[in-house]
Amino acid sequence: MTRIVHALSDISADYDALFCDVWGCVHNGREAFPEAVAALQAFRAKGGTVVLVTNAPRAWTEVAKGLDDIGVPRDAWDAIATSGDSARTALFTGAVGNKVHFIGYESDRTIFEPPKILNDPISVEVVPLADAEGLVVAGPEDPYADPSVYKGEFLFAKTKGMKLLCMNPDVIVDVGTKRQWCAGALAEMYTEMGGESLYFGKPHPPIYDLARRRLAALERDVPEARILCVGDGIHTDVQGAVGEDLDVLFVAGGLAAEETLDGAHPHSDRLDAWLATKGYDPTYSIGFLR
Template sequence: MKALEGLREIAGRYDAVLSDVWGVVHNGIAAHPSAVEALVEFRKGGGRVVLITNAPRPSPPLIEMLDRLGVPRDAYDAMVSSGDATRAMLEPYRGKTIHYVGPPEENDSLFEGLDITLGSAEAAHAVVVTDLDHDDDTPDLYNDRITLWLSRNLPLIAANPDRVVEHGDRLIYCGGALADLYEARGGMILMAGKPYKPIYSEALRLAEAAAGHKLDRSRILAIGDSVRTDAIGAAGAGLDLLFITGSIHAAELDAFGTPDPAAINALVGPSGANLAGFMPRLAW
């Protein structure tokens, strides 16, 4: 495991890339130009790219968001999101009421066509969390609501397993942080995004569809910035990992200063991921 100047140093070892999106390709406000270039160049060399994200919405509106952020469609072949995987988990709740937590303007595509009614926790069969209601919220603000959910034994479906995400120059809490608190207090949680198998199975299927043939796992590279989701997910799927240090772990790893490879290995090592290298920002 070593510091890399660019993906080009190891690109020849891989036929496909499964790349995280938020924190790797963009920061929630704008695309990272060097990351876009890396993915475009990898595809020019014959590699396939599938974007794999814990964003809690289905892929079509996320692709439109990437368009607005300046991520061209020739940077990737396909995308799979936690929202896509979560919709499959919501199928058993057709015709029922669920309680929704998250920004109200972002839930339409997640529930569209599922015949699910959004209602109060008192009437719900489950709680679905995309993110916290407001960017400035912290999980502890939800303790009173959690007490009610626990009293009704409601399962919590976290459409976004991420704990935190980079947004411009700050970090904000995500649905996974609330799921952690719910589980710590004895609640049942369900998640289908990274690091869980359903989203990786679909990503691998899309990569093979783009390639037109079966792919050897040893020739597929996962790229991500989170130990909890990307590193553990890559290990579980049997994929090498290129770790991006300059996002949610930037401060602790001195990503843009003089990063210590031993510290990075100590952080990522317990995940079991096979590190192909690291860099502060994805670049070619």
């Protein structure tokens, strides 16, 4: 049964590194959460290392700029591992072909810059759907429209045997008080239609491998038992941590706030009942990262 804690400091002495989710834990897409920022700063001040692990479909440098813009200071984290960076490696090694059709925001096109870790990246060209060999999905062009608007395009792509490279496995995200669809919803629909979707963010192993490389690059030799994952997504953060055999702090006040909270803290019975329906039992649970 998950252990409810009221602050990261209740358990932080048992860990040397955090693999911490960003959206829903550190900010809401519009502004930083001051208590979460303070908790990460305090963890680092005591010698801990914070690797932000996010399903953002873009390079870590772009995520860092976004964090600056909404008030997450750089002394709250040490490194960033993104789904976008993880997926770019696959993209430029030919996972979905040389000619791809892109679905996403114009600002997400930075994913078409070859990652520096590759010595011999393939050439990738963005083309109309009719000319494509594969799909690259960073997110729906209208995040409030039902994903079914892509069914026609996806039926054509599936018939042509195209693979879909999903840059962000998240299905939904809350931006302020509004809920938006993410790339994961499109990839999920494509798979249900009989297409093949490739994932590189949480809960899938590639992004955790990247997070470990980011940690190693900081010359931090941290045993697996001393890494704590933090996140509000039961099917991304928690499922991913369980799959990696890592401890996890579930932030119930994110996507599951309505189902699990009593004020600012998890209601024990409601939380346990909700977790039972999901089939996961996180190591710890907290209302909000603080």
